[in-house]
Amino acid sequence: MGLATEDVERLDEIVKRTRPLHRGDYLFRESDPFRSLYVVKTGSVKTFAPSSEGGEQVLGFHLPGELIGLDAIDRDRHACSAKVLETSAICELPFSRLEELTAMTPSLQHQMYRLLSKEIAQDTDMLLLLGKKNAEERLATFLLSLSQRLRKRGLSPSDFHLSMSRHEIGNYLGLAVETISRLFTRFQEDGLMCVDRKHIQLLNLAALESLVGSCSQNRRQQQT
Amino acid sequence: MGLATEDVERLDEIVKRTRPLHRGDYLFRESDPFRSLYVVKTGSVKTFAPSSEGGEQVLGFHLPGELIGLDAIDRDRHACSAKVLETSAICELPFSRLEELTAMTPSLQHQMYRLLSKEIAQDTDMLLLLGKKNAEERLATFLLSLSQRLRKRGLSPSDFHLSMSRHEIGNYLGLAVETISRLFTRFQEDGLMCVDRKHIQLLNLAALESLVGSCSQNRRQQQT
């Protein structure tokens, strides 16, 4: 992510590599004391918070290269749980070590601020999604987000495996499972994608992008 | 916020105090280059991002003591606009100066990480609100949040002025203006609060808190 090799070496020294984790394993649970940040090397992880009365809100899906646990620094304990969705390799970054390191390395400190800030900006996008977008726009946004993040890691942006269930996607997007299922069917009928169980192929990225930007053509105006 | 007086003095040296700003003034606009963070001293500010096709999503209301602009560090330009809601005193913190200062002051660096992390945790709460709560729960959550933040600053937690319009509240909470208006009326009928134009009195904090936690009594189960 644009670090000098010198910095990378230093970071490398404090990273702990954990043995592979498997579907269902927890990286940490809500209210665990906060000690480390985690980086997904391969596989995927979901984070989620308990909502009132037993339910849960999926907060995010984390793909290779992505950092988990930034929301816990403030309270010294995790505010959400992180569960592995498929066999995954995860690196652990003890935060106190990281903090010492960034204190003596301005370029790393800057990088750290950027990472935290990026997380905020992403949450902000999500607020817009949940606050203003309809079901179709939400799912299109989700698919394109996955696509872009996979591309960034050199993986196929148009042919991939969903490690999360329809239920989890719906929860994340603020929609019911049934709505997700119906939209997958519809998107497929419209030739936007090809869905086979958890195997997804995006056939028309451009069309999906035009859905994301709020389908102005088929709605009257817009509130607010 | 729990800083050593020594640190506060150093911070004080880099703070720019701006003349009072007035309703409608912008602190910054979306896509402006990022230079500074802002702290509300008195008054209030709203931040908002353009949503697709002209609308906007209100991202937050910022009261005295709160920091604005953290989402811009990553991209070097502001991802949202900040508009003053009433005559306000705002401090400006040039970020490059702040970054230098925190690099040489571990306690300040730590504080900075905590602030960024807290922002993420707050956004997370908001995702839960927009993803899982109904209209009643959203408004109750909003009112209690204001109440608590005012109390933290030594202001009345149960008698205050709303500097934002019903429209802005609705936008923030993902609800229509009419819904906000109706809920205010209902909350008042139920003796939870007293509403007079923009003047709010919370009469029953405990009851509002019980609303927030999802009113399990009057709904069947709960999805996920």
Add this chain to the structure above:
DNA sequence: AGGAATTGTTGATCCAGATCAAACGGCAGC
């Protein structure tokens, strides 16, 4: 392999909250 539990799909119905419509109350400008 066989049965049970989980996950996904599809159709029918329902409802919270949006949208539409109208009238009202404050307040700014003249």
Add this chain to the structure above:
DNA sequence: GCTGCCGTTTGATCTGGATCAACAATTCCT
């Protein structure tokens, strides 16, 4: 004081997506 414009309230109606209800396809377990 009068006028016009917002912002707010209230009522009527509409609708996107939730909920309910089967059922089908997978995966898991023994």
